[in-house]
Amino acid sequence: MKPFTTVSAVAAPLDMINVDTDQVIPARFLGRPVDERYPDYLFHDLRFDADGAERPDFVLNRPGFRDASLLVTDRNFGCGSSREHAVTALVEAGFRAVIAPSFGDIFYANSLKNGFLPVRLPDEVCRRLRGMLHDGPGGEITVDLESQTVTAPDQTTWSFDIDPFQKRKVLHGVDDIDDTLGEIDAIRAFEREYDARMTWLTTRRTR
Amino acid sequence: MMPRTMFDKIWDQHVILEREGNTLLHVDFHFCHDGSFNAFAKLAARGLPVRRPDRMVGTPDHYVPTTSRSIDDLASDDMKRVFRAFERNFTSHGITHFPIGDPRQGIIHVVGPEQGLTQPGLVIVCGDSHTSTHGAVGAIAFGIGASEVTHVMATQALWQKRPGTMRITIDGNRPDGVTGKDAILAIIARIGAVGGTGYAVEYAGSLIRAFSMEERFTVCNMSIEAGARCGMIAPDDTTFDWLKGRPFAPAGEQWDAALGFWKQVPGDPGAGFDREERLDGAALAPMVTWGTSPEQAVAVTGAVPDPDAEDDDERRAALVAAVDYMGLEPGQAMGDVIVDRVFIGSCTNSRIEDLRAAAAVVRGRRVRVSHAFVSPGSGLVKRQAEEEGLDRVFTEAGFEWRESACSMCVGMNGDVARPGERTASTSNRNFRGRQGPGVRTHLASPATAAAAAVHGRFVDIRGL
Numbered sequence: 001m002k003p004f005t006t007v008s009a010v011a012a013p014l015d016m017i018n019v020d021t022d023q024v025i026p027a028r029f030l031g032r033p034v035d036e037r038y039p040d041y042l043f044h045d046l047r048f049d050a051d052g053a054e055r056p057d058f059v060l061n062r063p064g065f066r067d068a069s070l071l072v073t074d075r076n077f078g079c080g081s082s083r084e085h086a087v088t089a090l091v092e093a094g095f096r097a098v099i100a101p102s103f104g105d106i107f108y109a110n111s112l113k114n115g116f117l118p119v120r121l122p123d124e125v126c127r128r129l130r131g132m133l134h135d136g137p138g139g140e141i142t143v144d145l146e147s148q149t150v151t152a153p154d155q156t157t158w159s160f161d162i163d164p165f166q167k168r169k170v171l172h173g174v175d176d177i178d179d180t181l182g183e184i185d186a187i188r189a190f191e192r193e194y195d196a197r198m199t200w201l202t203t204r205r206t207r
Numbered sequence: 208m209m210p211r212t213m214f215d216k217i218w219d220q221h222v223i224l225e226r227e228g229n230t231l232l233h234v235d236f237h238f239c240h241d242g243s244f245n246a247f248a249k250l251a252a253r254g255l256p257v258r259r260p261d262r263m264v265g266t267p268d269h270y271v272p273t274t275s276r277s278i279d280d281l282a283s284d285d286m287k288r289v290f291r292a293f294e295r296n297f298t299s300h301g302i303t304h305f306p307i308g309d310p311r312q313g314i315i316h317v318v319g320p321e322q323g324l325t326q327p328g329l330v331i332v333c334g335d336s337h338t339s340t341h342g343a344v345g346a347i348a349f350g351i352g353a354s355e356v357t358h359v360m361a362t363q364a365l366w367q368k369r370p371g372t373m374r375i376t377i378d379g380n381r382p383d384g385v386t387g388k389d390a391i392l393a394i395i396a397r398i399g400a401v402g403g404t405g406y407a408v409e410y411a412g413s414l415i416r417a418f419s420m421e422e423r424f425t426v427c428n429m430s431i432e433a434g435a436r437c438g439m440i441a442p443d444d445t446t447f448d449w450l451k452g453r454p455f456a457p458a459g460e461q462w463d464a465a466l467g468f469w470k471q472v473p474g475d476p477g478a479g480f481d482r483e484e485r486l487d488g489a490a491l492a493p494m495v496t497w498g499t500s501p502e503q504a505v506a507v508t509g510a511v512p513d514p515d516a517e518d519d520d521e522r523r524a525a526l527v528a529a530v531d532y533m534g535l536e537p538g539q540a541m542g543d544v545i546v547d548r549v550f551i552g553s554c555t556n557s558r559i560e561d562l563r564a565a566a567a568v569v570r571g572r573r574v575r576v577s578h579a580f581v582s583p584g585s586g587l588v589k590r591q592a593e594e595e596g597l598d599r600v601f602t603e604a605g606f607e608w609r610e611s612a613c614s615m616c617v618g619m620n621g622d623v624a625r626p627g628e629r630t631a632s633t634s635n636r637n638f639r640g641r642q643g644p645g646v647r648t649h650l651a652s653p654a655t656a657a658a659a660a661v662h663g664r665f666v667d668i669r670g671l
């Protein structure tokens with residue numbers, strides 16, 4: 001996994017609550033391979049109209065925000081389905097982190113597995129950040145994982161919380177599966193005892 | 208020992224080890240569907256085997272056509288590729304699966320319980336957010352993404368941080384016309400789409416206890432729409448009676464051993480929750496959503512809210528956007544909303560009781576929308592409904608009687624409505640574009656959706 005340390009980049013304000021994974025990438029694209037077309041699937045139906053023309057109002061189509069690599073949005077970003085394609089679409093389109101007051105649980109977990117950082121900041125902070133970005137398109141935000149801080153275009157800094165265990169994994173790009181397989185003896189010991197008790201558990205037809 | 212909640216008891220039994228406040232949790236069953244190809248590909252790329260094929264089961268649902276049982280009829284080459292990968296993956300790893308054409312095929316969240324694999328006291332995961340469904344028997348069941356699916360395939364374990372616990376209690380007698388679907392829509396309307404974020408929710412109270420297993424699945428299914436990690440209901444005789452005799456449920460001496468264990472699954476009396484919510488069961492009514500989030504739900508006798516009544520600018524803008532997308536007027540009565548299409552299906556409401564409830568409303572009437580169809584939750588549900596003659600009730604009314612799949616819940620198999628069309632749907636998400644670009648989705652119970660089909664608009668089923 002690609003580590004996440006610090007990113008300073010243009011940020012775009014997305015003034016929407018409950019941006020679900022169907023908004024991030026519509027279901028009809030999910031069977032497609034990850035290739036050079038993938039960035040076009042991101043926010044597809046918000047960015048393009050039915051004829052495939054850009055919707056000029058959508059923030060990522062506006063001057064100053066087209067090259068954004070960070071997003072600042074509103075509560076419950078990434079709610080809905082468990083599709084990891086939502087994170088893939090953001091990553092493929094060059095995004096590194098998203099800042100919001102709250103996230104869909106599964107989206108949050110999926111993000112960390114892909115070195116994409118979901119940053120929780122309070123409602124009023126997200127609001128203020130979005131306001132600054134609207135007032136100064138092209139404004140840069142810095143997200144620093146080591147110090148757990150977000151620095152606004154006006155240099156105001158806020159700190160954010162992240163679980164230390166998850167922080168370490170993302171910071172160092174730890175491979176989860178390798179890490180867990182390092183514990184295989186403990187897993188086997190657990191299962192020996194557990195399976196001996198729960199003798200009826202199998203997905204193989206027994207009768 | 209301190210009294211523990213059901214969630215804590217099940218969790219504690221699955222702890223392999225802990226590190227920095229995170230738990231490596233043992234997974235009992237891993238359910239899979241046709242969207243699993245990404246995870247299998249990731250596993251193959253690392254050259255790893257499926258560690259416990261005896262704890263995995265799969266059935267295709269998302270890409271499956273409802274008009275045919277043939278892979279050749281799939282709408283696109285992308286889908287055909289997905290399907291062939293499904294067959295190849297499950298066969299080569301020796302995993303039990305119910306492929307297309309097998310009568311047991313269906314939506315995984317219908318099939319798992321139907322086959323008796325969904326059992327009390329277990330940790331169940333699946334690469335799908337509505338895995339919360341399985342919590343209805345008293346299990347910890349939650350959705351995971353493709354990386355975590357790969358992790359479970361490789362290790363049969365998952366790193367998790369223990370969520371908080373929340374209890375939602377609904378006491379009271381069931382009011383006329385109120386189903387599990389109405390209860391969960393009322394809960395989400397109350398606590399909001401992020402109300403459950405960070406929590407494992409346990410549903411309790413006399414109204415919940417009175418719900419059938421089918422209704423309990425519906426309630427737990429939509430826990431994720433309130434943001435919750437999972438939803439669960441303590442197992443009781445309703446649960447045990449329902450499980451008995453199912454193909455993968457224990458039998459004979461094993462049944463006795465399992466039953467002894469299952470009876471220990473409910474939380475201890477006096478166990479404390481991090482958060483408690485209460486709803487008055489007597490105040491519940493048939494519900495329908497008006498907006499683009501499941502939290503935007505009102506009684507069917509209610510009206511679209513007026514955004515101008517909202518003081519906060521951003522919140523008002525969000526309401527305006529939802530009303531606008533849905534093509535409604537502020538203050539419009541839900542009873543005046545004209546419906547174009549009706550979909551009865553999805554892992555929320557496609558079980559036999561759901562079809563019976565819809566058929567009871569439809570019987571002897573004619574469809575007054577441009578299109579209505581039923582997609583039973585599994586091949587076995589379909590067969591049972593046909594034995595009961597429900598298929599004829601639907602087709603005589605003008606419904607199409609289709610095969611089992613996720614279908615228009617998400618439209619990945621090509622079952623979508625047209626831009627601007629308004630659907631009444633028994634599914635779980637009314638997100639923008641969920642049922643096709645520009646489509647306007649209203650969520651409702653099977654009876655309320657069926658009533659919309661035969662009246663052409665939303666009606667209060669209590670007056671029928």
Ligand code: SF4
Pocket residue numbers: 268269314316335337553554555612613614616617634635
């Ligand atoms: S029926 Fe809908 S919600 Fe359920 S698993 Fe299928 S797509 Fe997901």
